[in-house]
Every structure is written in C-alpha cells, then in structure tokens.
Amino acid sequence: MDISMTRTKERRSNLSSKFKLNKRTAPYYFIAPAVILFVLFTLYPFFRTILLSFYSYERGRYIYSGISNYQRLFSDAIFFKALSNTFTYLLIQVPLMSTLSLILAVALNSKIIKWKSQFRVAFFLPSVTEMIAYSIIFSLFLSDKGLLNYLLSILGIESIPWLIHPFWAKVSIMVALTWRWTGYNMIIMLAGLQGISDTLYEAAEIDGASRFQQFLHITIPQMKPIILFSMLMSTIGTINLFSEPFILTKGGPSNSTISLGLYLYNQGFMNLNFGYASAISVVLLIITAIMSFIQMKAGGKDNGGL
Amino acid sequence: MKKIFFLVIGLIAVFLTGCGDSKPIETSEITGKEIKSDVKAEIKIWSWDVAALGLKETIPSFNKKYPNVKVIVEEVGSGDTYQKLTIGLNSNTGLPDIMTIETDVFIKYPPNFPNGFYDLTKVSANLENDFDPSKWQLGMYENKLYALPWDSAPAGIFYRRDFFENGGVDPETIKTWDDFIEAGKKIQAANPGVKMIPINYAKETSIHSMMVNSLGSGNFNSEGQITVADESNIKALKMQKRFIDEDISYNADSWNTLVIATKNDEVATVLYGGWWGGTLKDQMPEQSGKWGVIPIPSFEKNGKRVSYSGGASLAIPSQSKNAELAWEFIKNAVATKENQLLMYKKYDLFPSYLPTFEDKYFKKGDPYFAGQKVSELFAKMVPFINKEYGTEDDSEAIDYLLDAQAAVLTGDADVEKVLKNAAEAIKTATHRSIAD
Numbered sequence: 001m002d003i004s005m006t007r008t009k010e011r012r013s014n015l016s017s018k019f020k021l022n023k024r025t026a027p028y029y030f031i032a033p034a035v036i037l038f039v040l041f042t043l044y045p046f047f048r049t050i051l052l053s054f055y056s057y058e059r060g061r062y063i064y065s066g067i068s069n070y071q072r073l074f075s076d077a078i079f080f081k082a083l084s085n086t087f088t089y090l091l092i093q094v095p096l097m098s099t100l101s102l103i104l105a106v107a108l109n110s111k112i113i114k115w116k117s118q119f120r121v122a123f124f125l126p127s128v129t130e131m132i133a134y135s136i137i138f139s140l141f142l143s144d145k146g147l148l149n150y151l152l153s154i155l156g157i158e159s160i161p162w163l164i165h166p167f168w169a170k171v172s173i174m175v176a177l178t179w180r181w182t183g184y185n186m187i188i189m190l191a192g193l194q195g196i197s198d199t200l201y202e203a204a205e206i207d208g209a210s211r212f213q214q215f216l217h218i219t220i221p222q223m224k225p226i227i228l229f230s231m232l233m234s235t236i237g238t239i240n241l242f243s244e245p246f247i248l249t250k251g252g253p254s255n256s257t258i259s260l261g262l263y264l265y266n267q268g269f270m271n272l273n274f275g276y277a278s279a280i281s282v283v284l285l286i287i288t289a290i291m292s293f294i295q296m297k298a299g300g301k302d303n304g305g306l
Numbered sequence: 307m308k309k310i311f312f313l314v315i316g317l318i319a320v321f322l323t324g325c326g327d328s329k330p331i332e333t334s335e336i337t338g339k340e341i342k343s344d345v346k347a348e349i350k351i352w353s354w355d356v357a358a359l360g361l362k363e364t365i366p367s368f369n370k371k372y373p374n375v376k377v378i379v380e381e382v383g384s385g386d387t388y389q390k391l392t393i394g395l396n397s398n399t400g401l402p403d404i405m406t407i408e409t410d411v412f413i414k415y416p417p418n419f420p421n422g423f424y425d426l427t428k429v430s431a432n433l434e435n436d437f438d439p440s441k442w443q444l445g446m447y448e449n450k451l452y453a454l455p456w457d458s459a460p461a462g463i464f465y466r467r468d469f470f471e472n473g474g475v476d477p478e479t480i481k482t483w484d485d486f487i488e489a490g491k492k493i494q495a496a497n498p499g500v501k502m503i504p505i506n507y508a509k510e511t512s513i514h515s516m517m518v519n520s521l522g523s524g525n526f527n528s529e530g531q532i533t534v535a536d537e538s539n540i541k542a543l544k545m546q547k548r549f550i551d552e553d554i555s556y557n558a559d560s561w562n563t564l565v566i567a568t569k570n571d572e573v574a575t576v577l578y579g580g581w582w583g584g585t586l587k588d589q590m591p592e593q594s595g596k597w598g599v600i601p602i603p604s605f606e607k608n609g610k611r612v613s614y615s616g617g618a619s620l621a622i623p624s625q626s627k628n629a630e631l632a633w634e635f636i637k638n639a640v641a642t643k644e645n646q647l648l649m650y651k652k653y654d655l656f657p658s659y660l661p662t663f664e665d666k667y668f669k670k671g672d673p674y675f676a677g678q679k680v681s682e683l684f685a686k687m688v689p690f691i692n693k694e695y696g697t698e699d700d701s702e703a704i705d706y707l708l709d710a711q712a713a714v715l716t717g718d719a720d721v722e723k724v725l726k727n728a729a730e731a732i733k734t735a736t737h738r739s740i741a742d
Contacts, residue, residue, distance in 0.1 A: 060420040075734060078705075144559050145566040164508060164559045164716070253508030254712040269392055271702045272418045 052278035062275065069279035079280065081255045082263040085170070086239055089259070090291075093174040094234045098227065101182045105189035106219065120190070123183035131180075135247035138176050139163070142248065166256035169249050173257050176244050181237070185230045192226030193219070228299040232292060239288050260284050333421050333450070334624045336633045338429035346374040347628050349635055350402035352382040352390075356584070357406050357457075357618060360649035364639040371638070375631060384408065394623065395419040401623040403632040407453065409444045409619045413696030416447035423452040424622040424629050430454060433641055438617075438658035440519075440691035445619050453619035456640045457649075458658035459579030460687040461516045461613040462599045464586065467676060469574040470598075472496040481611075483545050483603045490554035493574050501556035503549060504564050504573045508557075508712035511704055512615050513577055517542035520602055520613040522692045525703040530695070531741035534707050535722075535729040541605055543721045547714055557716075565589055577602065579615035580684045584654030587674050595676045599683060612687045617658065650681075660689060699736040706731045 021029060053069055055062040073079055104123060108116055126134065141147045142162035149159035162172045196219065204214050220227075242261035245251050251258030251266070260280065268277030353361050358381050365377045380402065382390065388411065394401035395415070407415075415422060427450045434442055441455035463486075465477055473493035480486050490502030505513050518524060523538035533539065549555035556573060558564040567573050569590050576582055586597060601611040620640065622632045639645050646657035647665055657663070663685040671677035697703075706728040713719035729740045 057418065060418060060422075072734065077731065078709075139560070140562070144557065144563045145570075161557075161559075164557055166716070250509055252708070252712060253716055254709055266705070269389060271705075272392065272414060272698070273702075 049278045049281055052275055053282045054275070055278075056275040057273060065275065069276050072276065073279055073283065078255055078258065078263060079260075082258045082260045085256070085258060086241065086260050088170065089174060089177070089238050089241060090235060093177055094231060094238055096174075097178050097182050097234060098185060098231050100178065101185035101230070102189050102223070102227065104182065104186045105193055106215065108186070109190060109193045120187070123186055125183065126180045127184035129180070131243045132247065134180065135176070135243055138172075138179075138244075139248050142172050163249050164253060166253055169253060169257045172248060173244050176248060177238070177241070181234065185234065188230045188233075189223065189226060192223050196222045224299065228295060232295050235291050235295065236288055239284065239291065260287075333425050334629070335425040335427070336429045336622070336629055338633070339630060341372070341630055341634065343372055344374055345372060345631070347372075347631055348376045348378065349404065349628055349632055351377065351379045351404040351406070351635075352387060352402045353379055353406040354382060354384045354387065356653040356655065360653045360655050361406075361639060363648050363652060364635075364645040367642075367645060368635055368638045372631070372634070377635065391415070394625070395422045398625060401625045403622060403626040403628050404636060405621050405623060406456070406618050407621055409441050409453070409455065409617050410694075410696065410700070412453050412619055412621065413444050413447070413700055414698040416450075416452045417698035421624055424624055424626070424633075426451045426454060426622070426633070429633060429637075436641070436660050438614075438660070438688050438691060440614055440694050441617060441619065441658050443693045444696050445621075453621040454636055454640060455658040456618050456620050457581070457655040458688050458691075459581055459614050459617040459656060460684045460691060461520075461577065461579055461602050461615050462680075462684065462687075463575050463577050463602060464582055465575045465598050465600065466571075466573075466593075466596055467598050468596050469493050469497045469500055477598060477600050480600060480603055482607060482609070483548075483605060486603045487548065487552050487554060490549075490574070491552065494554060497574065500572060500574050501567075502554035502574050503577060504556045504558035504567055505546060505549065505715070506558050506560070506564070507715040509559065509708070511708050511711055514539075514542050514546060514707070514711055516577060516602060516613040516615050517545060517605075519692050519694060520610055521605060522610070524694045524696075525700060525707065526695050526697050526738075527741050528693075528695045529741075530697050531739050532703070532729050532732050532736075533741045534703060534710075534732065535725040536741060539707075539725055540722055543711060543714055543725065545605070546711070547721060550715060569593075579617065580656045580680075581616060581654055583672075583674070583680065587654070594674045597675050598678055599675060599680050601683070601687065610690070610692075612690045612692070614691045617656075656684060656688075658688065663688070697738075699732070699738065702735055703732050706735075 019025065052062070054064060054066060056065040056069065057063075107113060108119055108123075113119070139146075144159065144161065144164060146162070148162065152159055160168055162168050200218050200222070201214055204218055209217070240261050241259040242265065245257045245259050245262050246265070249257045251262050261284070264277050264280040264284065267273045267280060351358075351361060358379050362379050365379075368377065369375065387405065387407065391401065391405065391407070395418075426445075430451050433454075437455045438458040441458060442451075445451050445453035445455060463480075467477075470477055470489075470493060473489070473496040475489040475492055477489075480489055486502075494500055494502060515524070518538050521538035521541065523533055523536055525532070525534055527533050546555075556567065558567055558573075564576070565585070568576060568586075583597075583599075586593065602613050604611050620636045622629050622636070626632055639649075641659055643659070643662045643665060646659045646662040647667060649655040650657055650662070651667065662668075668681045668685045669679065670681065672680045710719075710724040710728040713724050714721055732738065733740055
C-alpha cells in the first residue's frame with residue numbers, strides 16, 4: 001500500500017517518468033507502431049473520405065457542397081448498374097465458390113486421395129499469383145481471337161463473345177474470380193475440417209450413418225463458423241471487386257460488368273471527381289457493414305456470429 | 307485508455323482541418339529569358355514506347371546548345387502516366403520537368419489543377435500558325451496554352467490493295483460512306499472470311515469521334531455546351547449502325563484482336579490515325595506492298611474528308627525546377643523541322659509542326675504502301691483538321707457516349723434516344739447545358 005502511494009506521487013511530480021520504459025508503459029510502446037500506422041493509414045483516410053464526400057473538387061480546390069454528391073448518386077444510372085452487378089456477383093459467384101471450395105476441401109481431407117499436398121498447392125497457387133498477371137492472361141484467353149475461342153473452333157463450336165457480350169462478360173468475370181479465390185477458401189475450410197474431432201465420425205459410423213449423412217449432419221454444422229468466415233471474406237472481397245473488371249472488360253460492354261470499386265476509381269482517378277468518388281466509397285462502406293451484419297446475425301451466437 | 311482515445315480523435319481533427327483550404331497560387335509562366343549555354347542542370351522527362359525513343363533522338367541537338375545539361379528520359383507507360391500525374395498534382399511533388407500526355411486526355415488537367423502546369427502562352431505566341439490547329443486548341447484553357455502539340459494523327463482509311471482488286475473496287479472511287487458500304491459488300495463477296503471494317507463496338511469511341519470531327523463537331527462546342535446529341539453525332543452513330551445492318555463490320559474488342567485480325571488477313575480496311583502505318587510496318591512486315599491509304603470518306607458528296615485520332619503533347623508541371631530549360635528542350639524537339647522529321651523517319655511520329663512538310667521527304671513514295679506517297683497525303687490533311695473543343699469533363703462525356711454507342715451497336719437501341727439520354731446524363735453529372 002505504502003509503496004504504491006509513493007509511486008503515484010512520483011509519477012505526478014515527474015511527467016517525463018510517465019513515458020519512461022517500464023513494465024506499465026511497455027505494452028503501449030509495443031502497440032504504438034501498429035496504432036500509429038492504423039491511425040495514419042486507416043483511421044485518417046476513413047474520416048477524410050467521409051468528410052470529402054461532402055465536398056466537390058472544382059478548379060483545383062475542394063468546395064463544400066452539402067449532400068449534392070449523394071443526390072447525384074441516387075439519380076446516377078451507372079451507380080445503380082454497378083450496384084446491381086455487384087449483387088449479381090455476390091448472389092451467384094460467392095455461394096458457388098464457397099460450395100466448390102468446401103467440396104474440394106472435403107475431398108482433399110479424405111483418406112482415399114493420394115498426392116494430397118500436391119493437389120493442395122495446385123489449388124492454392126492461383127491466389128498467390130499476381131493479380132494483374134493473371135488478369136492479363138485471362139484477357140488473352142478470353143479475347144475474341146483468344147486461345148479459348150481457338151480451341152472451341154477446333155472442336156467445331158462457334159466462338160463465344162466472352163468479353164463482348166454483356167452476359168458472357170459477366171460469366172467471364174465470375175469464372176476468373178472463382179479460379180482465383182476457390183483455393184484460398186479451400187485452405188480455410190481445410191483447416192476447419194481438421195479441427196473436427198474424429199470421434200464424432202466414429203460414433204456416427206457405429207450408428208450406421210452413411211458418408212453423405214455424416215457430411216450433412218456432422219461436417220456442415222461443425223464447419224458453420226468457418227463457412228461463415230469464408231463467406232464473409234468473399235462477400236467483402238466481392239463488394240470491393242476491382243481488378244478483374246478493370247483489366248478484363250474495363251467495366252463494359254455498356255457497364256454490364258462494372259463494379260462499385262471500378263466505378264469509384266473511374267470517378268476519382270479518371271474523371272477527377274474526388275468528392276463524388278468519396279461519396280461512392282461511403283456507400284460502399286455502408287453496404288459492406290450491412291452485409292457483414294446480416295451474415296454474422298445469420299451465423300448465430302454460438303458460431304462466431306453476433 | 308480514455309486518454310488515448312481522445313488523443314486519436316484529436317489527431318484526426320487536426321488532420322481533417324487541413325481539408326478544403328488549398329490556397330490559390332498564381333500560375334507560373336515561362337518567360338523565355340536568355341539561358342547561359344554553359345548552365346549545369348538536369349532535366350527529367352516521362353514518356354512511353356516510341357515516343358520516348360523519339361525524344362531521346364533529339365537530345366544530341368539540344369546538348370549542342372547546352373552541353374552541360376543532362377537529359378534523362380524515363381519510360382513510364384501511358385496508363386501509369388495519368389495515375390502518377392493525378393497523384394503528383396495532388397501532392398505537389400514527384401513529377402518530372404517534362405511530361406508526354408495524350409492531347410485528348412490533357413484537357414482535363416488544367417481546369418482541375420489550375421496551377422499544375424507552366425503557362426506557355428507568352429513564349430509560344432509566334433508558333434501558333436505553325437502547328438496543327440486541332441491540337442493547339444486542345445492544349446489551351448481559358449486562352450492560355452499549357453501544352454505544346456507534338457505529333458499529329460490525321461486519319462485515313464488503310465486498305466488492302468489485294469482485297470480491293472479481287473472485289474473489282476477502285477479505292478479512288480470511294481468518296482462517301484455510302485460508296486464505302488457498297489464497296490464493302492463487293493469486297494466481302496469476293497474475299498470469303500474478310501470483313502470490310504473492324505470497330506470496337508463497346509470499348510472505344512475512336513471511329514465515332516473521327517466521323518464526328520470530320521463533320522466539325524465533338525463532345526462539346528466552343529462554349530463548353532454538350533453536343534453529344536447533335537446532328538453530327540446522330541449521323542455518325544447511325545452510320546456505324548448501318549455498317550452492322552449491312553454486315554460489313556467486325557467487332558474488334560481489343561487492340562490485340564484488331565492486330566491479330568489484321569495480321570490474319572481478316573479485315574479489308576482499318577480506319578485510324580496515321581500512326582497505324584507504324585503499327586502495320588512493325589507487326590506485319592510480311593504485308594508490305596499490300597496496303598494503301600485513302601482519306602476518310604465524307605457523309606455528303608464533296609464533304610470534308612479530314613479527321614484525326616490520337617497524338618500527344620508536351621507539358622511542363624509547375625513543380626519543375628528547370629522550367630525555362632525544359633521549355634528550351636521542348637522547343638528544340640517539336641518546333642524544329644529537323645527533329646520533327648527525325649522522329650517521323652525513325653518512329654512514325656507524324657509531325658504537327660507544319661513547316662516540316664516542306665521537306666522533300668514528304669514527296670517520296672513509301673514502299674510499304676506500294677510506292678504511294680502516304681506522307682504527302684497525310685501532310686496535306688493536317689492544316690485542315692477541324693478544331694476540337696475539349697473540356698475537363700471530356701472523360702465523363704466519353705463514358706456516357708460509349709455507353710450509348712454500345713447500346714446501339716451491341717443491342718437494338720434507338721440512336722436519337724440513347725444520345726439524348728447520354729446528353730442528359732452528362733448534364734446531370736457536369737452541370738453543363740446542352741447545346742440547341
């Protein structure tokens with residue numbers, strides 16, 4: 001008691017001792033670099049973006065323009081097109097990819113398959129590939145005179161307008177996304193699978209459950225938090241989608257593949273409407289937050305959700 | 307914990323107050339004052355591809371006058387250039403002394419960054435009549451010149467002599483777009499697998515812009531009003547639609563597709579700026595002697611048959627510490643016959659400096675084009691290219707125009723309606739009025 005009192009006195013008398021490295025202050029020093037970087041590169045841009053969305057950039061300066069950016073946003077056909085495209089990707093591509101990666105993970109976790117680690121590497125490889133490099137390769141494959149159409153022509157199939165037709169362009173973007181991210185999600189699911197205790201399967205087997213029943217009633221319920229996490233990450237990734245439409249289609253034809261991220265970039269960096277781009281990014285943020293909230297809620301408390 | 311929280315909030319507040327108070331700085335002006343020839347300095351230039359190589363060729367002649375000036379040409383891709391330029395202008399640091407910028411793209415920078423570039427008006431006053439008029443206009447903003455034209459890109463129809471011969475079509479008889487369509491049908495009938503003209507339906511408006519420029523219009527008029535729904539734009543888009551209806555066009559969805567289709571003998575003509583000749587020679591040396599050039603067809607009999615597509619300009623960012631020297635370099639590179647000719651001979655960068663055309667090189671036939679005097683043909687067009695009035699909202703206008711074009715060419719939309727919608731959309735986005 002006595003000792004602690006004197007310590008308090010000392011601290012008050014000498015301000016600089018507050019910042020001295022000791023057992024009490026050390027943790028703060030340890031987290032300081034992360035906090036400073038976080039403030040500088042995350043918090044500051046975050047607040048600055050929100051503020052900028054109420055300004056418009058004209059003649060080299062930011063002029064306060066109230067909610068005019070938001071007013072424009074809600075009457076902007078391209079914005080709604082981007083929004084609907086993003087949700088199309090979200091509703092079709094994310095569930096498909098998650099299912100695919102779960103199936104792959106289960107397959108690669110089973111005891112029957114040989115060369116498991118080689119397969120795992122092969123499936124994971126796309127997600128460590130440089131994004132730009134793979135998008136360019138895909139655009140070479142998919143262009144009208146590209147490899148894919150050449151192969152189709154050998155088989156006697158008429159060439160498909162992969163990147164030209166609104167429908168096929170969307171398909172191409174989804175294929176590219178799936179190619180890139182399935183392996184990544186598969187690894188996450190694989191980690192989850194390995195956390196399921198063997199005893200559960202043993203018990204089920206003794207009770208006479210088939211493999212499919214085991215998958216349905218043991219694997220999936222046990223994997224729920226992992227699936228939730230993987231889908232959440234995919235959802236956020238899809239909402240912020242940029243590279244694939246940027247390189248493969250430039251958002252075209254007729255904005256049929258434009259994503260919110262790409263539209264934001266076009267407005268900010270191509271049209272130099274920084275204020276308007278900020279407004280788009282604020283809306284993007286709100287959508288991401290809402291989507292995450294819904295998914296967490298759907299996951300339930302026991303499974304890592306809210 | 308609370309203290310740290312307040313500290314963070316305080317920090318953010320300090321940062322945020324820095325918003326919106328960018329002070330107006332007077333535009334810096336190049337004065338053209340005498341520079342000592344023994345001055346020691348370094349000039350950094352950003353440029354790309356053949357443009358960079360071309361500028362490098364002019365360094366020796368510059369160093370004759372200023373032997374102690376070191377000129378460094380850095381290769382920065384054209385896409386990267388604009389990102390770096392935007393960031394550099396915003397942060398007021400990191401830009402070189404001279405930048406190569408595509409003329410059509412440049413126009414959005416001076417209005418958005420009023421003190422981003424040196425004002426060249428005073429030192430270039432006596433040069434205006436010597437340059438391509440269309441390009442000069444695009445370097446100007448509020449009666450001040452910020453970029454000097456470099457290479458011109460007069461447009462022409464590049465055509466395959468062999469395909470035309472097979473179809474029994476004399477290219478010289480093609481005067482209007484109607485003639486062009488008729489010729490296309492004959493040529494396609496005689497050359498199976500060949501399409502008359504490649505167009506990028508959904509990702510590029512270059513053909514539309516060339517047609518509209520030849521009609522004397524553009525995205526905006528001289529008052530900055532929106533003209534994308536005017537008569538010229540309607541005519542041009544309807545003509546492209548006719549190409550599709552008459553089945554003489556091919557959707558070249560990318561640069562690669564266009565080059566491959568050309569190389570595979572699948573297109574009979576290509577409509578582009580004169581620099582396309584450089585691409586042909588570079589990528590398809592085996593087709594030497596098979597190509598020819600005619601001027602862009604007109605919409606009416608005896609109409610104007612001149613247009614352009616592309617070309618670059620040179621500008622000096624106001625961050626430059628050696629701006630006067632940079633100007634001397636630019637002047638030496640693009641406002642002298644010798645260097646413009648040098649860059650044209652070596653890299654097909656077509657001069658925008660009109661006195662260059664007096665050289666006898668422009669009277670010579672080109673073996674790649676079966677001896678046709680292509681240089682002379684293009685040189686004669688340059689002084690007559692229609693002025694184009696760009697605004698800082700050009701890239702936005704092109705977005706909406708492209709949208710309209712794609713809707714017509716890949717879908718079944720009504721030309722007048724989509725152009726009207728595009729004009730309305732541009733009006734909402736830019737607060738400009740639509741021209742009557």
